[in-house]
Amino acid sequence: MATATTLREFRIPLAEIAQIPAAENATVRYLECHGDLAHLGLEYAGVSPLGKGGTEAAAAAAEPAPVGSPWCATLLSPALSLARLQQLLAFFAGRKWPVTAVDTLARRDDRTVLRFQLDAEPDFAPARHACLQLAEKLEADLVLQPGHSQRPPRLAGFDMDSTLIDAEVIDELAKITGIGDQVAAITEAAMRGELDFRQSFRKRMALLKGFSEQRLGEIATQLPIKGGAEQLLRALRALGCKTAVLSGGFTYFADYLQREKLPLDFIHANQLEFENGALTGGVIEPIVDGNRKRELLQQMAEELGLDPDRVIAVGDGANDIPMLNLGALGIAIHPKPKVRLEAPQAITHFGLDAALYLFGLNDRQIAALP
Template identity: 75%
Template sequence: MGDQPTSQEFHLPLAQITQTPLDCSLRYLDFSGDYARLGLEYHGAAPFEDTTSCALAPPAREAAAVTAPWCVTMLAPAARLAQVQQLLTFFAGHGWAVSAVDTLAQRRERTVIRFQLDAELEFAAAKHTCLQLAEKLDVDLVLQPGSSQRVPALAGFDMDSTLIDAEVIDELAKITGIGEQVAAITEAAMRGELDFRQSFRKRMALLRGFSERRLAEIATQLPLKDGADKLLGGLRALGCKTAILSGGFTYFADYLRRERLPVDFIHANQLEFEHGALTGGVIEPIVDGMRKRELLQQMAEEQGLELERVIAVGDGANDIPMLNLGALGIAIHPKPKVRLEAPQSIERFGLDAALYLFGLSDQQIENLI
C-alpha cells in the first residue's frame, strides 16, 4: 500500500505552480479566472501546502472557447509537473500572459494541455524558441494563432510517409533489387537536397519493366501511418473535405480511397504502362511541391473557401509550400528541414494528435469516432 501514489487536485493561483521544488506526475491543468485546477499523482509529501484540494476530477467534455490571439499546445507522452513549471516560466520570461489553460487529453500515455496566450509575438521567432524548449522538455509544443483553433473545411494530405508508413517508390525499388540506390535519391529529395522533379524522373527510369500485377500486390500491403484512419474519419464526421496531394502515384492513392481511408479528392502522379509493365517514363505534370500548393489553393477557390479554413499535413521538403499556405501547416514526424520551416509540427504522436489543434478534447474525439 505504501507504494501507491496519492492522487489529488489542488486549487491555487497559476503563478504558484512554479514555486515547489517537488516533481511528480501531472494528470491535468485547467485555468480560467483567478485559480487553477491542478491534478497530480505523487509519493510522500504534498507538492503544495495551504491550498484547497480534493479528489481528481474527470476530464472536461469540451474545451473552453478560444479568445486569446495565440495558443501553445503541449503534447507529452507522460507529463510531469516540472515540464509545466518550465513552460510557465518560459511564458513569463517572454512576457506572454497565460489567460486560460485547458487539458484536452489526460491519459497515462498522453497528456495534452492547451495554453491561451495574450501576447504580441513574431510567429517565426516564437515558433523556433518553442521548438528549442520542446527538445529540452521532451514534448511537442505547437504554436498557432488562436483563430486557427477550429475545425478546417478543407485538409490536404501528403501520402507517402504521411498517410502511409512507407515511400512507395522505395518499396518498388527494393523488389527490383535497387532499393538502396532509389532510397538514397528519395531521402535526398525529402531533405530538400535534390530538386523533386529531377529526382522523380531519375527514380522512375530505374523502375522500367516493373509489372502492374506486382503493383496490385504491394497496394494491399502498405501500412497506414498511426492515427491516419482516426484523423480522416474524424474530419469526415466534422464535415471537412480531404484531399491527397502526393508526389507518389494515383494508383496507390486510389486504392487508399477505395479500401482504407475516407478521402474526397486525389491529385498525384500517373504511372505509364506498356504491355503490363512500367515504361520508366513520366506523365506530366509532375506533382511537386509547388504543384501541391497550387492544387490546394485551387480546390479552396472552387469550394468558395478562404485560406483560413484550409490546412495541410505532410512530412517532406516537397510539402513545405503547401504547409505554408493555409491556417495550419502540420508536419508529422518531419525531416529536420521541414520541422524548421513548417508552421506546426508533431513528432511524438500519430496523425490523430492533429485533432487537438482544432480545439477538440478526447471526449469530443471519441464521440466522433
C-alpha cells in the first residue's frame, strides 16, 4: 500500500533552506524566489520537514521572470529531494555565486527543472567542470550558461547519428553485411576522438563496398528517432528558428528524415557513391567532418544575417565539438565522456526536448506552442 503524501508550500528566505533538517522523505516540486522569501513546494510523507504545515501549493507560473543576471544555472532532475537541493544551494554559496532569482520551469512527476540566476562572473571552463562533478552526485543535469543565452535561437545545427536518430547508420549497414563489430570499433574510436574522422570514414566506407541501394531504402524507414527530437524541432519551428542537419552521416538518410519524419530546413551531410545500384566503397568530397560542420553552420548564420549569439548546436560525438563551441549554446545530448567534458552544455538524463528549458521556456509556454 502506497504511503500518503502531502504537497505544501513553505515561504522562507532562500538561505534558510540549507538549514532545514535533512529529510529523506521530502521531494522538491517547485521553488520560486524573486524577493526576500522563497516559495518552496515540498511533497512529503508523515511529519513536515519544517515542523509546520505550510500553505496550499501554488499553481505553476504562466512564464518565468525575465533574466537580468549575467549567468544562469539550470538544474534538470528526474527526482529532486530536499537534500539534493540543499547540496546545490551550498555549492552556489561555497563558490560565492549569489542567487538573485529562482524559477521553476518544470514540475512534473518525472522531472523538476529549476533555473537559478547568478550574480557572478565565473571562469567558465572550471565552473562548468565543477557543475558536471556536482551533477553526477545529484544524479541530474546542471547546465551553466550566459544569462543572455536564455532565449530561443534563430538557427540550430544538429548532428544526425545518435543525436536526431538513436543509431549510427554506418554501423547499422555494417551489421547487415556481417562486419558490424569491425566497423563499430572504428566508429567508437572516432566518436571518442581517438581516430581522425576523415580517416575513419574512408576506412568504414571501403568496408561497405557492394551494399545495395535498395537495402538502404529499407533501412531508412526503420531508423529510430531520438526521444524528444520531434518535439524540439517542432517547437523551434514555431519559435521562428531555422534548423539544419550537419552530419558526418549521409544525405540519403537525412533527406528521408526531412521528407518523412522531422521538420528540418537544411541538410548538409556526406553523399554516397553508387555504381550499378550498389555502393562503390569510395567517398565524395568534401567529407563533412568536425571542422566542416562548424564552417557550414557559420556560413548559414552569415547568410541569414545572424550573430553567433543567436546560433546553437546540438551533437554527441567528438566531431561535433567544433560546432558546439561556435554559438550561444553548444548542447551535447547523451554525449560520449570526452564530449561531455569539452562541450559548453550537456544533457544526459532527458531527451532532446529538454533543451527548450535552456531557452528560458517553462512547461506552460512549451505546451502553448502551435
